[in-house]
Amino acid sequence: MPYIKTRDGTDLYVKDWGAGRPVILTHGWPLNADSWDAQAMALANAGFRAIAYDRRGFGRSGQPWSGYDYDTLADDLADVMEAAGADTDATIVGFSMGGGEVARYMSRHGGKGVIAAGLIASVVPYMLKTDDNAHGVPDDTFAQMRQGLTEDRPKFLRHTFMPGFYGVGTFSHPVSDDVVEWSIGMALLAGLKPTLACLDAFAYTDFRPDLAAFRVPTLIVHGTGDATVPIDTSARAAAVGIPGSQLVEYEDAPHGLNVTHSDRLSQDLITFLGR
Template sequence: MPYVKTRDGTDIYVKDWGNGRPVVLIHGWPLSSDMWDAQSMALADAGFRVIAYDRRGFGRSGQPWSGYDYDTLADDLADVLEATGANENVTLVGFSMGGGEVARYMSRHGGKGVISTALLGSVVPYMLKTDDNPNGVPEATLQEIGDGIKKDRADFFRNTFFGQFFGVGTFSSPVSDEVLHTATRIAMDASLKATLACAESFGHTDFRGDLASFTVPTLIVHGTADKTVPIDATAREAVKGIPDAQLVEYDGEPHGFTETARDRITKDLLTFLGDPGQQSFVGGNKSSEPLTA
């Protein structure tokens, strides 16, 4: 079943690997479910059922003109869960923009079927810099993203965005040129409409009111050197508002730590998830220390 049709008729491409307790992986902007392949393989090999899908407008999914607000995106997530039969004992894992889908699903759909969540480099609770969110991203910076995309999308992604995303510097690069080229190619597969509309959504949606809906154990992981999604406005605020949350900070890691710290995040997810044979949440490390060194 490679495609799920949402309530508004949009085709969503779904990868469904392995068997066991379901773990649903929600990708970041402007990528696709392919960003999760290394983690998906490891989790499936460990005995979990891994479901990863392409957000509407991205990857192999349909490219409708509308529906890039978080209410609709959370409904898409609900439709994927329903169509795949992953409606109980589910762990939701959202990276970057994908953390917003997790938050809005927990509030809008009451966290139906979910027993644990993970927010990785997530935009939750609020990206935009405002008087009551002083550590956020200035409006002018968010506007530069849209302007760069409109001027020359391929150049913006290859030579500006993904360099910062993966922490590429003048004298060091934690990823290969091939990774940068592949990320750019995946970003270019998305529709221009979806790319711009989702940037507007993740940059301006306030999820602070959704935090109380996280009523399950939650793992929050964020790189301290993240220049794309600042940790002070997101992860360090999210852990204050989510009752049963643990924050693990990856010292010196950039936004794209699912690639630059691939083995570490895979191990931390497996530790958090616990025994795949258990049909209730028994994982997690509640100490204040990092799950891995």
């Protein structure tokens, strides 16, 4: 490391901090592993081994033309775990889109080597509004995102997506303009093709059938003010579908609660892992 090669030959950038029981962190769209830095440091300082990697197409990882479906992304997670020697007594934690990798790994790979899981502001179980998913997000919303990314990606990120991501101008835990710029910088490291393909992946993948595969302690954390991934669409439905899971709601927190509520999230993860 810092690079591992997946089964289809894609190079993935991996950050491996600390020593102890492994915690693998999958990042949100359209960011990269650096978005987990505060929690990774806290975990490493608490005696855990924090492993975060850039999803294919994002950050410092390779940008192949294909492989942005969740079956392939879950295989990538499995490959990172194996290459890092972190495929026993592991905890896998996904933020936003990364929750999908966690869910699909649990079903596709039978939860191999996993003793606990975390879904943080996650898209699981199903984002799209359908006849049997009344709390979902209308397809028009995803179409508008796709249009904004295609026409002027920097403008869309700066003026539409990132302010909403962090609740700028709305919530009592604002972030600085510098955090917004940092996040835009991460997002622009990704290729346009992976950005659009992963938008489709998290918008249209139904993880409801994957929920039964969660047979380990599972922590679910979500902000009640999340406008990017509404809590009724995601965390509350996931908590119902995953028996024995623990749902922790952060009052009025936006989507980017790993930054706005960084210390609280780090402590909640460490407490959960210590049980």
